[in-house]
Amino acid sequence: MEKVNKVFIATSLDGYIADLDGKIDFLDTFPEINQIDSGYHSFLEKIDAILMGRKTFETVCGFGIDWPYKKPVFVISNTLSEIPEKYKGKVELANGTLPEIMALLQRKGFGRLYIDGGKTIQSFLQADFIDELVVTVVPILLGKGIPLFGPLESSLTFECKKTTLFLEKIVQNHFVRVRTQH
Numbered sequence: 001m002e003k004v005n006k007v008f009i010a011t012s013l014d015g016y017i018a019d020l021d022g023k024i025d026f027l028d029t030f031p032e033i034n035q036i037d038s039g040y041h042s043f044l045e046k047i048d049a050i051l052m053g054r055k056t057f058e059t060v061c062g063f064g065i066d067w068p069y070k071k072p073v074f075v076i077s078n079t080l081s082e083i084p085e086k087y088k089g090k091v092e093l094a095n096g097t098l099p100e101i102m103a104l105l106q107r108k109g110f111g112r113l114y115i116d117g118g119k120t121i122q123s124f125l126q127a128d129f130i131d132e133l134v135v136t137v138v139p140i141l142l143g144k145g146i147p148l149f150g151p152l153e154s155s156l157t158f159e160c161k162k163t164t165l166f167l168e169k170i171v172q173n174h175f176v177r178v179r180t181q182h
């Protein structure tokens with residue numbers, strides 16, 4: 001089984017994934033991006049399951065649309081005791097430490113994980129559990145908001161394997177973690 005943890009996320013130029021209220025309106029700065037293929041669907045085809053933070057789950061629930069994911073979704077939370085009735089069968093709670101959660105998902109046959117949500121990605125990065133990061137940068141300075149990255153105990157090096165410029169406005173970088181053998 002391939003075991004890989006991947007991120008596919010959009011940030012502002014100053015590295016925020018949402019404003020301070022959790023709104024992601026900045027993603028529509030250049031709405032024409034929604035008309036083109038920015039690689040999201042082919043990314044989704046290559047993952048087995050999605051592991052998202054509780055706040056990202058709540059954001060998706062608030063979209064007021066049909067459940068958008070075809071792949072199994074797991075929500076990481078220390079405060080949710082159960083998944084709301086409406087989402088049962090689509091979403092499962094994932095409790096425990098990150099290694100415990102990854103082991104649980106692997107036992108279910110899910111080795112290639114899409115990790116979503118700022119705090120969640122940060123906790124995976126703190127444990128050096130992220131292997132690939134696809135970051136799409138919308139060139140707007142928000143000045144404040146929810147950051148993609150946070151403090152780390154030690155630095156993590158990535159190689160940029162691919163860069164794509166969309167509409168001469170939006171850049172997408174595909175980073176792969178480099179782990180040197182000692």
Ligand SMILES: NC(=O)c1ccc[n+]([C@@H]2O[C@H](COP(=O)([O-])OP(=O)(O)OC[C@H]3O[C@@H](n4cnc5c(N)ncnc54)[C@H](OP(=O)(O)O)[C@@H]3O)[C@@H](O)[C@H]2O)c1
Nearest residue numbers: 010018022053054055056059077078079117118119120123
């Ligand atoms: N720009 C984009 O592409 C993009 C993508 C995704 C999300 N977003 C936005 O990002 C915002 C959410 O990000 P966020 O950083 O606020 O939160 P988040 O990562 O979605 O959720 C944080 C919550 O997840 C749980 N969690 C995370 N790591 C955990 C760990 N290691 N162990 C246990 N629980 C853990 C905790 O839930 P409990 O508090 O319940 O314990 C924590 O409060 C939303 O506004 C969403 O719209 C933007």
